Amino acid sequence: MRLRADAVLFDKDGTLFEFGATWNAWGREALQHLSEGCEATLLALAEAARFDLETQSFRADSPVVAGTNREAAACLASVLPGRSASEVEAYLEISGAEAPLVEAAPLVPLMAQLEALGLALGVMTNDAESVAHAHLGHAGIRGVFDFIAGFDSGFGAKPDPAPLLAFADRLGLAPGRIVMVGDSPHDLTAGRAAGMQTVAVLTGPIAADSLAPLADAVLPDVGHLPGWLTAI
Structure with missing residues (x-):
């Protein structure tokens, strides 16, 4: 496929x-x-x-x-x-780290589906790395990621593309073969600057009309990502 x-x-x-x-x-x-x-x-x-x-x-x-x-x-x-x-x-x-997490889509089956497609996965957040590990652990998905970084991980913070390029370097992939998925202009601006594909999701507080100019696609939530990735 x-x-x-x-x-x-x-x-x-x-x-x-x-x-x-x-x-x-x-x-x-x-x-x-x-x-x-x-x-x-x-x-x-x-x-x-x-x-x-x-x-x-x-x-x-x-x-x-x-x-x-x-x-x-x-x-x-x-x-x-x-x-x-x-x-x-x-x-x-x-x-x-103890915030009451509400998943944007059922994350365990979603990550299993993405892994089954052979995709490498990562997380880059402007939150602290320790909080990212805690939240991903609570959701039962921390082990699926090849890269987990926060603003304090030494790579910089979005909208700087440097932490995104660190992910590409870790995997040895061309940035153009990576999709940055986020809910804010910071995420998408960083993705564009890194030369990555960008997908916006509408599970944050920022409206679609503010995200669409920076995105290759705007999806309701991350649960729609597998369909977009396979729709060629």
């Missing part, structure tokens, strides 16, 4: 896991924790994180959506006198 690619590199949040269902509840709890019961501090944290307290959800322009864990921590620490960014980052990493 002919395939469009030899490998798939996934973003994590908003791609393998539904962004809102996984992170909105965590976000409200994290802001409450950091505010220590002060309403004014909670409001300031919500504004810094671009978290809508009425809808209990992150806005599409939130640094939590596509930025690194370190960038999100710096935004929050800027309104927390006496709390360093490194302290906030450590809290986000520890609490984030």
Whole structure:
């Protein structure tokens, strides 16, 4: 069977896991924790994180959506006198590892299907690598990936293409034979810059019209990926 690619590199949040269902509840709890019961501090944290307290959800322009864990921590620490960014980052990493995961599609059978097609698989997230390992482990799929990297793995962070090219180098594949799958412009911009094919999924907070110009295809979720890969 002919395939469009030899490998798939996934973003994590908003791609393998539904962004809102996984992170909105965590976000409200994290802001409450950091505010220590002060309403004014909670409001300031919500504004810094671009978290809508009425809808209990992150806005599409939130640094939590596509930025690194370190960038999100710096935004929050800027309104927390006496709390360093490194302290906030450590809290986000520890609490984030226990976020209530909601899979964007049944991941165990999906990964089995992709492996059966002979595809190499990887994950590159702007979250911390330790959190990526924890989440993939909770989902029962950590062992299927040839490459798992976070913003702190030494390769850089999206939208820089360097971590994507590190995946290509690890596999010894031409970037053009790899598909980058993500839910944000950061993912797709990095993929395009790396010379990879790009697929957008709509399980994050960013609308299709913002993703389509950067994508070779826009899919409802990662469960539709095998059909696209085999439709030549």
